[in-house]
Amino acid sequence: MNKKKGLVEAEISKTLTQWEKEYLGRGSVQVKTDILRNLLIIQLKGILTPAEQALTKTEPGMLAVKRxxxxxxxxxxxxxxxxxxxxxxxxxxxxxxDISTRSGERVIVFTLAEDLEAKLNS
Structure with missing residues (x-):
């Protein structure tokens, strides 16, 4: 593969943000993707709407938003x-x-069939 690791990470972040906007109606404020061996770790910040943020002030609301x-x-x-x-x-x-309703942050982890990091570095 002739793509650089940083470019693939950036492309994943950009594409996930676009998917969020199309599928969920809004995207996150900040996205960071890291490739580590056969794992993709994606950190999304600022994903909760103002209404969801208000709901998370009570435990039942927090659990409902999370679910x-x-x-x-x-x-x-x-x-x-x-x-x-x-x-x-x-x-x-x-x-x-998983999502943290306190910080408004989501983490997504994909396990891949191959060591993508090694593949990109070869």
Whole structure:
């Protein structure tokens, strides 16, 4: 593969932000992608709407936002795996995500079928 690691990371961040806008109706404020061996680690900041931020002030609201956001992103996980494959040429075999309702940050981790970092460095 002739792409540089930083360019692939930037392309993933940009494409995920665009996917969020199209699929969820709004994108995150800041996205950072890191390739580490066979893992893609994506940190998204500023993902909660003002209404969701207000809901998170109570425990039931916080749990509702967390549950709803998880369900929304999970329904798009196959599409996200396809996007990752198109950008990297490597199959995403597993998808993990969690959101912090306190900080408004989401972390997405993809496990890949190959060591993408080694592939990009070769």
């Amino acid at each position: 709803n956001r998880s369900e929304l992103i999970e329904t798009g996980s196959n599409e996200l795996k396809k996007i990752i494959h198109e950008i990297t040429g490597v199959e995403a075999t597993c998808f993990h995500t």
